[in-house]
Amino acid sequence: MAIFVTKTLRGLLLASVVVAPCAAFAAGDVTQDTLQNAANDQANWLTHHHTYSGQRFSTLDQINRDTVKGLHVAFTYQMGGIEGGGIWTHGGLEGTPLVQDGFMYVTDGWGGLYKLDLHDGRAKLLWKMDPKTDHDWAGQIACCGIDNRGAALWGDLVITHTLDGRLIATNKETGKVEWFRQVADPDKGEVLTGAPLVVKGLAITGVAGGEFGIRGWIAATDLNTHKEVWRTHTIPAPGEPGGNSWDGNTGATGGGSTWVTGTYEPSSNTLFWGVGNPGPDWDSEFRPGDNLYTDSTLALDLDTGKIKWYYQHTPNDAYDYDSVSENVLVDVTVNGKPLHLDLEADRNGFAYALDRDNGRFVWGAPFVKKVTWTKGLDGETGKPVEYDPHMRVQKYNAAVTPSRSLTESIICPGNMGGKNWPPTAYNPTNHTWYIPVIESCNKITVKPETPGAKRSLRDWFIGGGPTNPERITGSVTAFDVTTGKESGKHETPWPLLGGLLATPSLVFYGLPDGHFAALDANSLNELWHFETGGGVSAPPVTFQVDGKQYVAVLVGMGGAWDKWFVDSTPELKTMNPSSTLYVFALD
Amino acid sequence: VTRLHAAAGLILGASLSLAIIARAQEPHDESGLHIFKTANCAGCHNWTGMGGGNYGGAAANLRATQLTRDQMIEVVRCGRVGTGMPHFSRRAYGDDACFGMAAADVPQGMMPPGPLRYLQPQEIETVVDYVTASVKGRGAPTFAECQAFYGSESRVCDSYETPAQLAAAGHVHPHVDVAPDANAGPK
Numbered sequence: 001m002a003i004f005v006t007k008t009l010r011g012l013l014l015a016s017v018v019v020a021p022c023a024a025f026a027a028g029d030v031t032q033d034t035l036q037n038a039a040n041d042q043a044n045w046l047t048h049h050h051t052y053s054g055q056r057f058s059t060l061d062q063i064n065r066d067t068v069k070g071l072h073v074a075f076t077y078q079m080g081g082i083e084g085g086g087i088w089t090h091g092g093l094e095g096t097p098l099v100q101d102g103f104m105y106v107t108d109g110w111g112g113l114y115k116l117d118l119h120d121g122r123a124k125l126l127w128k129m130d131p132k133t134d135h136d137w138a139g140q141i142a143c144c145g146i147d148n149r150g151a152a153l154w155g156d157l158v159i160t161h162t163l164d165g166r167l168i169a170t171n172k173e174t175g176k177v178e179w180f181r182q183v184a185d186p187d188k189g190e191v192l193t194g195a196p197l198v199v200k201g202l203a204i205t206g207v208a209g210g211e212f213g214i215r216g217w218i219a220a221t222d223l224n225t226h227k228e229v230w231r232t233h234t235i236p237a238p239g240e241p242g243g244n245s246w247d248g249n250t251g252a253t254g255g256g257s258t259w260v261t262g263t264y265e266p267s268s269n270t271l272f273w274g275v276g277n278p279g280p281d282w283d284s285e286f287r288p289g290d291n292l293y294t295d296s297t298l299a300l301d302l303d304t305g306k307i308k309w310y311y312q313h314t315p316n317d318a319y320d321y322d323s324v325s326e327n328v329l330v331d332v333t334v335n336g337k338p339l340h341l342d343l344e345a346d347r348n349g350f351a352y353a354l355d356r357d358n359g360r361f362v363w364g365a366p367f368v369k370k371v372t373w374t375k376g377l378d379g380e381t382g383k384p385v386e387y388d389p390h391m392r393v394q395k396y397n398a399a400v401t402p403s404r405s406l407t408e409s410i411i412c413p414g415n416m417g418g419k420n421w422p423p424t425a426y427n428p429t430n431h432t433w434y435i436p437v438i439e440s441c442n443k444i445t446v447k448p449e450t451p452g453a454k455r456s457l458r459d460w461f462i463g464g465g466p467t468n469p470e471r472i473t474g475s476v477t478a479f480d481v482t483t484g485k486e487s488g489k490h491e492t493p494w495p496l497l498g499g500l501l502a503t504p505s506l507v508f509y510g511l512p513d514g515h516f517a518a519l520d521a522n523s524l525n526e527l528w529h530f531e532t533g534g535g536v537s538a539p540p541v542t543f544q545v546d547g548k549q550y551v552a553v554l555v556g557m558g559g560a561w562d563k564w565f566v567d568s569t570p571e572l573k574t575m576n577p578s579s580t581l582y583v584f585a586l587d
Numbered sequence: 588v589t590r591l592h593a594a595a596g597l598i599l600g601a602s603l604s605l606a607i608i609a610r611a612q613e614p615h616d617e618s619g620l621h622i623f624k625t626a627n628c629a630g631c632h633n634w635t636g637m638g639g640g641n642y643g644g645a646a647a648n649l650r651a652t653q654l655t656r657d658q659m660i661e662v663v664r665c666g667r668v669g670t671g672m673p674h675f676s677r678r679a680y681g682d683d684a685c686f687g688m689a690a691a692d693v694p695q696g697m698m699p700p701g702p703l704r705y706l707q708p709q710e711i712e713t714v715v716d717y718v719t720a721s722v723k724g725r726g727a728p729t730f731a732e733c734q735a736f737y738g739s740e741s742r743v744c745d746s747y748e749t750p751a752q753l754a755a756a757g758h759v760h761p762h763v764d765v766a767p768d769a770n771a772g773p774k
Contacts (some may be wrong), residue, residue: 137741185761
């Protein structure tokens with residue numbers, strides 16, 4: 001209690017000086033101080049990736065390698081949002097629940113927001129905010145399911161996105177919508193699936209729509225004025241720095257989505273954000289050039305959105321290997337040198353460590369068993385060894401790279417990755433980074449797009465498409481980040497579509513067949529599991545209520561898998577849609 | 588009297604049954620639309636029927652299709668070998684003839700997938716009649732066609748109208764106020 005009061009007082013001071021001179025902050029209100037100290041806040045899960053650094057590591061240790069065998073279902077809660085819309089037959093759950101002081105804030109696929117009271121060993125609904133999302137408007141142009149990955153907390157507000165492009169501020173106590181603004185435009189093929197990241201009173205929004213010819217962006221909305229303060233386009237216009245990495249006007253439909261929540265470093269006031277694939281996905285000859293800043297990591301100034309540096313993983317991508325993944329910020333010593341690292345596990349099958357102070361490549365290595373599109377990464381630059389900066393169209397391994405002259409090809413990893421949006425987790429006590437892996441190959445058929453062809457802004461724009469003739473599996477793969485070497489791999493019969501949670505001695509993960517399990521943090525041996533009976537496509541979280549540790553995960557198959565990719569996992573065709581919160585505890 | 592009543596009853600009953608059968612067999616546009624929606628045809632072919640490229644491969648453009656009614660019925664019953672088009676007949680490649688093939692004749696891995704739900708033979712005819720009447724041969728999709736599919740509650744059809752037309756109809760469509768980009772302009 002003493003700690004709580006102190007934090008609140010500090011929050012009041014900060015609020016009155018920096019953030020909102022007129023706002024009256026009450027106990028439990030979330031301030032910049034609260035969020036920056038989330039790592040030390042044992043009981044709570046206050047921001048999307050647990051901390052601004054994106055480590056998804058909790059020090060809670062009641063549930064550990066010795067006690068985890070006694071873990072069991074404490075309670076469940078049946079959520080809504082399962083109805084379909086547009087081209088989708090059902091919604092799914094991909095959210096990371098937030099927990100503060102025993103209250104959970106959790107979203108369903110349509111952006112329905114639930115406040116649950118978790119005291120007394122059960123989930124009691126206090127309110128539900130129904131954003132009345134326009135199902136068909138949004139669902140018609142959502143490439144990859146009816147999804148919402150969660151909320152953010154600020155002051156006395158809960159901040160969320162909706163698939164139909166809105167940023168919504170809901171009163172934390174009453175569940176009433178205080179205000180909302182349209183941030184993305186579904187008329188241009190834009191939708192919102194990621195959780196907002198709130199820093200210093202700004203809500204940062206990333207956009208989805210890389211399969212619909214958008215020109216991607218990251219936008220900041222001031223939560224006091226409700227106005228947008230900056231919008232950084234991920235594709236420079238002709239004449240701007242980087243603009244010559246596109247031919248003519250091809251950048252206008254060049255993709256570069258930003259739909260996974262980024263990370264933030266307070267000391268340098270820097271946002272780190274991943275950027276998606278270029279469009280059209282598989283017709284790289286449509287858009288000669290490196291296609292900046294697609295498939296890149298961006299470092300941006302929080303206050304202005306100014307790009308500080310970028311690092312591109314797959315220039316002139318012909319595979320849909322986007323780099324939207326979260327950038328995990330860790331400070332370690334690599335080869336005797338203390339470094340501020342930015343870790344990213346890419347769709348292209350490679351794990352990357354950059355020096356986040358300047359964007360320089362530190363190490364890179366494949367985390368999948370099979371990579372065919374390149375022979376590997378250059379040890380100095382981290383670029384694919386075949387990359388030729390003088391070429392406008394990259395061929396990499398020309399024997400497999402989809403092109404107008406190779407219109408059918410099997411690529412490994414397949415276009416889902418590698419690693420998709422499901423988040424990694426990093427355990428600082430053993431310097432180990434855990435990656436949720438999709439071990440895949442799939443078949444790409446190229447159908448070139450016609451320059452200048454008349455198209456609706458709400459039409460797919462991908463230059464071909466994938467099919468899935470080969471079985472796809474998965475793994476949890478561990479890296480020692482001090483060496484950049486793989487240190488373990490726990491193979492799974494299904495792809496990892498839900499993401500990871502690390503605690504001092506455990507790693508939690510779920511599978512699309514309903515398997516939910518804990519691995520030993522060092523050996524990666526499976527120590528405990530529970531069959532949830534529904535597809536897991538969401539990351540687990542852990543928190544404490546009244547001194548007791550819980551682990552929670554949303555269960556209900558979301559995303560693109562069961563519609564577009566299930567041929568590679570035919571047994572999963574029998575999985576039914578569901579929408580359930582599972583919460584586990586020890587006796 | 589009893590016999591007459593019984594006979595009248597039989598005739599009435601028979602004619603009622605015939606009427607019900609006749610109604611069920613009528614190629615009713617609305618019921619075809621309902622099947623098009625609930626069997627998830629729009630999931631790949633889109634509400635417009637235009638299909639095209641997506642993450643599931645390219646579904647056929649039903650507006651431009653040259654298939655006859657019988658050919659279309661066979662494709663819906665049997666799916667398309669080697670593609671994602673499902674077979675909607677429970678007995679496809681078995682009792683139900685499919686392109687002259689039995690299940691064993693379909694090359695390994697090329698069997699069309701099962702559907703979200705199987706359709707009765709009558710339902711297959713009804714949905715094909717809907718496609719023939721309301722989709723096949725149509726030009727660019729229109730606002731009216733879109734509203735016939737989705738109703739008027741959603742904004743999904745707004746992009747088929749001009750902003751002026753929407754405003755004239757008293758329809759409020761959201762607007763995005765975009766802030767400047769600090770990275771814009773030459774360095």
